Amino acid sequence: MCNYCFGIDIGGTSVKMGFFNAEGTLLEHWEIPTRIEENGKYILPDIAEAVLTKMKEKSIVKENIIGVGIGTPGPVDESGVVHKAVNLGWGVINLKEELQKLVGVTVKAGNDANVAALGEMWQGGGQGFENVVLATIGTGLGGGIIINGKILTGSIGAAGEIGHIHMVDEEEEECGCGNHGCLEQYTSATGIVRLAKRKLASSDKASTLRSVTVDSKVVFDAVKAGDVLAIEVAEEFGEYLGKGLAAIAGVCNPEVFVIGGGVSKAGPILIDFIQKYYIKYVFHGSRDAKFKMATLGNKAGIYGAAKLVLN
Ligand code: ZN
Numbered sequence: 001m002c003n004y005c006f007g008i009d010i011g012g013t014s015v016k017m018g019f020f021n022a023e024g025t026l027l028e029h030w031e032i033p034t035r036i037e038e039n040g041k042y043i044l045p046d047i048a049e050a051v052l053t054k055m056k057e058k059s060i061v062k063e064n065i066i067g068v069g070i071g072t073p074g075p076v077d078e079s080g081v082v083h084k085a086v087n088l089g090w091g092v093i094n095l096k097e098e099l100q101k102l103v104g105v106t107v108k109a110g111n112d113a114n115v116a117a118l119g120e121m122w123q124g125g126g127q128g129f130e131n132v133v134l135a136t137i138g139t140g141l142g143g144g145i146i147i148n149g150k151i152l153t154g155s156i157g158a159a160g161e162i163g164h165i166h167m168v169d170e171e172e173e174e175c176g177c178g179n180h181g182c183l184e185q186y187t188s189a190t191g192i193v194r195l196a197k198r199k200l201a202s203s204d205k206a207s208t209l210r211s212v213t214v215d216s217k218v219v220f221d222a223v224k225a226g227d228v229l230a231i232e233v234a235e236e237f238g239e240y241l242g243k244g245l246a247a248i249a250g251v252c253n254p255e256v257f258v259i260g261g262g263v264s265k266a267g268p269i270l271i272d273f274i275q276k277y278y279i280k281y282v283f284h285g286s287r288d289a290k291f292k293m294a295t296l297g298n299k300a301g302i303y304g305a306a307k308l309v310l311n
Pocket of ligand 1: 175176177179184
C-alpha cells in the first residue's frame with residue numbers, strides 16, 4: 001500500500017491544496033476559497049473537509065497518510081501555534097492541534113514564507129543546498145531562512161522577516177508593519193514604484209517611464225530597453241536589497257539566495273543588480289554565496305508544507 005501526504009498553503013483569498021506521494025511527487029493540486037468571515041472560523045473546517053473528501057475519492061485511509069503540512073500567514077512557533085494572522089482574522093490559535101482534531105492525522109505547521117523557502121530548498125531554486133535564504137519580491141518583501149535543512153523559526157516564529165529590516169532613518173512614509181524605512185519599502189513591487197516615482201520627481205532625464213503608469217514590470221522592461229533613468233532605479237533597488245542580504249549573510253552565512261515572487265518574472269537581470277551590491281557590502285566569508293531564481297512559483301508553499309511532514 002502506498003503512502004501519501006498533503007501540503008497546504010493558506011492565502012488571504014484562497015487555500016492551495018497539494019496531494020503528494022511519499023517520494024514528494026505532487027500528484028494533484030487544487031484551491032478552495034479562504035473564508036475569512038467571523039474571524040476565520042471556517043478556514044480549518046473547510047480545509048479538513050477538502051482533505052477528507054480527497055482521501056475518500058482516492059479510497060485512502062488515515063493509516064496511509066504520513067501527515068498534513070500547512071503554511072499560514074503570521075508567526076508560527078515550533079509547536080504549531082499561530083501568533084496572530086491579521087489577514088485571516090485569527091488571534092492566537094493552536095493550528096496544529098485544531099487541524100489534527102479535524103483530520104485525525106499528524107499535522108505540522110509553519111509560517112507561509114518560511115515554508116515556501118523550505119519548498120524552494122527541497123525541489124526548487126535551492127535544490128542541492130541546505131543553507132538557503134529565500135527572498136520573495138511581491139507586493140511586500142517576504143523571506144525564509146533554512147539552516148542545515150531546517151526552517152529558522154525563532155522564538156515565536158517571526159524569524160526570516162527580511163522585509164522589515166530597518167534601512168533608512170529619514171523615511172517619512174509608513175511601512176505596512178507600522179515602522180518607517182523598512183527594506184520592503186524599497187525592494188518590493190510597490191517599493192520599486194516608490195523609488196521610480198521619487199527618481200522621476202527629482203530628475204529631469206528623459207525616460208519612457210514618464211509616459212506610462214509605472215509598475216515594477218514597466219520599470220524592468222525599461223531597464224532591458226536601456227532606459228537610463230529606469231536603470232538608475234534598478235541600481236538603487238539592487239543596492240538596498242544587496243545591502244540587506246549582505247546583513248542577513250553576516251548572521252547566517254547561506255550557500256545560496258533564491259529570488260522569487262511576482263517581480264522575479266523580470267528574470268536573471270534582477271540578480272545582476274542585487275549581487276553586484278551584495279558583493280560590495282558582504283563580509284568576505286559569505287562573498288561566494290550563489291544567487292538563483294526560484295522555480296516553484298506559487299506552488300513553493302505546498303511543496304514546503306509537504307516537506308514539513310516528509311522530513
Ligand atoms: Zn516594515
